[in-house]
Amino acid sequence: MKPRPARIVLHIFMPLVAGFFIYYRFRPDNWIIRQFTDRQAVPHDPWPQAVQWLIFSGPDFCWAYSLASALYTWEAWQGNRKRFFPLFVMGVIALSELLQGTLIPGFTFDMADLVAVMAGAVLSTLFYRKKV
Secondary structure, eight states, X not given: OOOOHXXXXXXXXXXXXXXXXXXXXXXXXXXXXXXXXXXXOOOOOOOOHHHHHHHHHHHHHHHHHHHHHHHHHHXXXXXXXXXXXXXXXXXXXXXXXXXXXXXXXXXXXXXXXXHHHHHHHHHHHHHHHHHO
């Protein structure tokens, strides 16, 4: 069964764009600013705790949802559902987050990020395993 283009746009590309927008626009000192521009981070007023979580872990949630959706779309494109594929998806996403703190200088890791990526992967799994 081939996935519909609207589903690909909605579940893969839109979360990528949303995560990038949150990351670039609202993070005071993000990786893009440090690597590619001379712009200095603008200090911001302290955000409420929920907004801070959205700003700092929201992009990870969006990107994990997008990656999981892409993997499930690829699985659907292949035409057969594998029983343990959700475990593979969860492992890839958790590993990508865990490796971020050890392999890439300048990136950070905290438990809120791990919770966010797992929540994104679980949401994608619930959506795709039920509807595809």
